[in-house]
Amino acid sequence: MIIEYSVENFKSIKEEQILSLVKNSSNEYPHNYFDSRAPVTPELLKTAVIYGANASGKTSLLKSLFHMQEIIEDSFKKDIDEPINVIPFRFCPISRVKPTTFNIIFVVNLPNSENIMQPTKVEYGFSANQKIVFEEWLSVYPKSREQSWFHRIYDEEKKEYKWTDSAIFKGEKSTWKKNTRSDQLFLSTAVHLNSEQLKPIYNALTDNIKIIGGDRIDNKVTKEACKSHGAIKELILSLLKQADIDVQDIIFKKPNIKNIKFPKGLPVELQNRITKDILEEDEVYFVHTDSQGGKVEIVLSEESDGTQKIFEFASLIFLTLGNGGTLVIDEFNKSLHPDLVRYLVKIFNSKENFKNGQLIFTTHETSILRKDLLRRDQIWFCEKNKLMETNLYPLTDFSPHKERDDIEECYLYGRYGGKPIIDEFQFPIQEILKYEEFIDGKSK
Numbered sequence: 001m002i003i004e005y006s007v008e009n010f011k012s013i014k015e016e017q018i019l020s021l022v023k024n025s026s027n028e029y030p031h032n033y034f035d036s037r038a039p040v041t042p043e044l045l046k047t048a049v050i051y052g053a054n055a056s057g058k059t060s061l062l063k064s065l066f067h068m069q070e071i072i073e074d075s076f077k078k079d080i081d082e083p084i085n086v087i088p089f090r091f092c093p094i095s096r097v098k099p100t101t102f103n104i105i106f107v108v109n110l111p112n113s114e115n116i117m118q119p120t121k122v123e124y125g126f127s128a129n130q131k132i133v134f135e136e137w138l139s140v141y142p143k144s145r146e147q148s149w150f151h152r153i154y155d156e157e158k159k160e161y162k163w164t165d166s167a168i169f170k171g172e173k174s175t176w177k178k179n180t181r182s183d184q185l186f187l188s189t190a191v192h193l194n195s196e197q198l199k200p201i202y203n204a205l206t207d208n209i210k211i212i213g214g215d216r217i218d219n220k221v222t223k224e225a226c227k228s229h230g231a232i233k234e235l236i237l238s239l240l241k242q243a244d245i246d247v248q249d250i251i252f253k254k255p256n257i258k259n260i261k262f263p264k265g266l267p268v269e270l271q272n273r274i275t276k277d278i279l280e281e282d283e284v285y286f287v288h289t290d291s292q293g294g295k296v297e298i299v300l301s302e303e304s305d306g307t308q309k310i311f312e313f314a315s316l317i318f319l320t321l322g323n324g325g326t327l328v329i330d331e332f333n334k335s336l337h338p339d340l341v342r343y344l345v346k347i348f349n350s351k352e353n354f355k356n357g358q359l360i361f362t363t364h365e366t367s368i369l370r371k372d373l374l375r376r377d378q379i380w381f382c383e384k385n386k387l388m389e390t391n392l393y394p395l396t397d398f399s400p401h402k403e404r405d406d407i408e409e410c411y412l413y414g415r416y417g418g419k420p421i422i423d424e425f426q427f428p429i430q431e432i433l434k435y436e437e438f439i440d441g442k443s444k
Helices: 058-074 093-097 173-178 186-192 199-206 220-228 230-242 268-280 305-323 338-349 407-412
Strands: 002-008 017-020 047-052 100-111 117-128 133-141 147-155 160-165 209-212 249-253 283-289 295-299 326-329 358-362 379-384 390-394
Touching (some): 002 058, 017 390, 047 058, 047 338, 058 100, 058 186, 058 199, 058 209, 058 326, 058 390, 100 199, 117 199, 133 186, 173 186, 186 199, 199 209, 209 305, 220 230, 220 249, 220 305, 230 249, 230 305, 305 338, 338 358
Parallel strands (some): 047 379, 209 326
Antiparallel strands (some): 002 100, 100 117, 117 133, 133 147, 147 160, 249 283, 283 295, 379 390
């Protein structure tokens, strides 16, 4: 579960921007926050929503978290000449040559001094450009005091790292250091070379944070979950019915490839391989009921975009609720009815979410801002200034009055920023009409 995430010099983000899931002093909506039971850790929020105009940087913020995760996961196996996947702020010549910095504070179960697993606050981060990791750090807080497990800083003159590490951090540290290139992360190297102590931290960063972009995602995870676990399929059916989608069952069939057409000249071996790959993937069918009570099977690809999207991320919702991880969704409202978005947010904010799974998402759907759903510290805004820099800030910066202010209305009127400023202008229809060839479809 995430306490705080920050990023600096990534895409439209120039200066450090911080997204915090720490509860403020207000006790409104007690089901919306929880005690992680980790020492020196405040109560945390179950959900956070980010609003902003198109191109304000909302997606850049979530993409930065995805890039951080991807760099950690791919670091050990990357080729020497393969660039580190960072994208600096491009509208400033100084930023273009500066490193990108990621930092995340989170809670993970680690063994204490009695070797009993307990929730523990951890901070991990690194600073890198496309060629070199300039700094990397990991601190753990099993009690009230910080334990700096490792910290390395690159000396550009000596072309080497200055290392500090704790005696509490054990293992073949000298071997792991020697095998970590300047373009690799020590965390990734140590875990792949069998550091059992770092493995839960690595897994928390790579497995327990699920990120879904605004585009379609692979439904393979949900498909396999349905096929392997009948209970999961029933949960997904229940979710679909709650969304007012009349589905009686979900079944799987081998695709019909009798009429598959290959390009002329395609080698038979390649045709056979493609056919084999297609046959290995079952197609998903939703079973509906017609007006006479008969069954109608419809392949998932012919269902609505919203229905497909619910099916795609349903298993990730249940996994997050089941293991207490974090689900991050960009453009949560895309293809989904506003009432369904509100319903899914309510699930995460409810007392039934006793594993304290977290949901972080961006949206343009303003009905979520109504008073009965979110605390004021769960609402964030992104805005881009005239220098093309993204700024992230919470609603609480404006000290809105809980009872008096209609947050949705105030946002729509622009009081909090984070919405497009559309200048009134006379649309040049008369000018467009001059281009007859374009209008008639004859343009080349």
